[in-house]
Amino acid sequence: MNMATQNMAARNSVLSLKSVYKRFQQTVALHDVSLDVPSGVVFALLGENGAGKSTLIKILTGYESADYGHASVLGRDCDFESMEIRRKIGYVSDAPALYEWMTPPEIGWFTSAFYPKGFLTRYQQLLAEFNVPAETKIKNLSKGQRAKVALALAIGHDPELLILDEPTSGLDPMVRRQFLESMVDRAAVGRTVLLSSHQISEVERVADWVAILHHGQLKVVAPLEELKTEVQMVTATVDSLGSVVPVPRGEVLTEVHTGRQIRWIVKNLPDDWRDDFPPSAGATKLSAQRATLEEIFIAICDDRATRPVVEDDAALSRPLEALS
Numbered sequence: 001m002n003m004a005t006q007n008m009a010a011r012n013s014v015l016s017l018k019s020v021y022k023r024f025q026q027t028v029a030l031h032d033v034s035l036d037v038p039s040g041v042v043f044a045l046l047g048e049n050g051a052g053k054s055t056l057i058k059i060l061t062g063y064e065s066a067d068y069g070h071a072s073v074l075g076r077d078c079d080f081e082s083m084e085i086r087r088k089i090g091y092v093s094d095a096p097a098l099y100e101w102m103t104p105p106e107i108g109w110f111t112s113a114f115y116p117k118g119f120l121t122r123y124q125q126l127l128a129e130f131n132v133p134a135e136t137k138i139k140n141l142s143k144g145q146r147a148k149v150a151l152a153l154a155i156g157h158d159p160e161l162l163i164l165d166e167p168t169s170g171l172d173p174m175v176r177r178q179f180l181e182s183m184v185d186r187a188a189v190g191r192t193v194l195l196s197s198h199q200i201s202e203v204e205r206v207a208d209w210v211a212i213l214h215h216g217q218l219k220v221v222a223p224l225e226e227l228k229t230e231v232q233m234v235t236a237t238v239d240s241l242g243s244v245v246p247v248p249r250g251e252v253l254t255e256v257h258t259g260r261q262i263r264w265i266v267k268n269l270p271d272d273w274r275d276d277f278p279p280s281a282g283a284t285k286l287s288a289q290r291a292t293l294e295e296i297f298i299a300i301c302d303d304r305a306t307r308p309v310v311e312d313d314a315a316l317s318r319p320l321e322a323l324s
């Protein structure tokens with residue numbers, strides 16, 4: 001993220017993490033994570049399984065504490081004001097706990113006691129929109145129907161900030177679409193949505209901002225459009241296996257070798273990047289194209305991508321210091 005974008009996010013941020021560390025026994029779940037989420041956007045948190053997404057969300061909602069660093073939501077401290085935060089925001093966890101013996105209307109009526117007037121009416125409208133059966137007890141609802149109840153409970157009070165941990169898993173394609181559209185609508189009226197997801201195509205459709213976590217570290221935070229325009233995939237074919245070719249200038253996120261082909265994912269590739277590959281460089285068929293979000297995600301999160309796939313021992317000694 002460039003400095004101007006970073007400053008903009010920090011100025012209007014609805015949530016903020018500063019140098020947050022979290023460890024579970026030997027597992028480092030979050031490592032020096034700093035993040036500001038601006039208001040009025042759909043902000044997607046991407047990362048491989050175990051990257052630390054749920055841990056980050058649990059710290060924001062006060063279900064876990066950071067070992068070090070500071071987290072705040074809507075200006076409130078996540079450690080000391082978590083009850084207040086949970087009342088203000090909407091939150092759906094990856095496994096929502098609901099009162100199993102109640103019916104959907106009953107749980108809405110029960111929950112309405114914690115929220116201002118207007119909650120129940122809105123909740124009931126959402127249940128009707130989502131076609132949730134009113135007479136069935138929660139324990140007998142399908143996975144998708146449960147997810148709809150949890151979502152209706154989370155947005156019934158029209159929260160300024162909605163936090164969703166993998167919101168669309170278990171939803172059918174129609175509801176998934178309806179649901180994602182409603183996220184965009186929320187952002188359009190100034191509400192903020194933070195969602196974690198593995199569904200890159202969905203994120204690409206709805207997110208304004210994207211953050212990518214990898215092994216507990218925040219690798220990318222940027223507006224989606226900026227990411228799409230600033231990151232490119234450079235491809236070169238090497239003349240012979242094991243030849244040492246230059247690395248393109250710019251910020252090389254990763255390098256992948258497949259036979260004679262090398263692919264680099266590069267941020268801020270200079271216009272004159274081809275000058276780095278004179279005929280003597282041993283690389284031909286040079287091309288650069290914009291990288292898709294999926295390509296960027298894989299480049300950052302697939303650990304195999306940072307290790308060259310080689311077919312002879314000589315190539316193993318190729319210098320990779322330029323890669324982080």
Ligand SMILES: Nc1ncnc2c1ncn2[C@@H]1O[C@H](COP(=O)(O)OP(=O)(O)OP(=O)(O)O)[C@@H](O)[C@H]1O
Nearest residue numbers: 024027028029047048049050051052053054055056
């Ligand atoms: N309570 C816990 N005790 C021990 N380890 C934990 C605990 N919670 C999380 N972890 C570990 O911390 C790491 C991050 O887990 P987290 O659930 O935040 O990942 P995630 O990005 O949400 O993954 P997924 O996409 O699979 O849901 C994992 O290695 C996980 O095993």
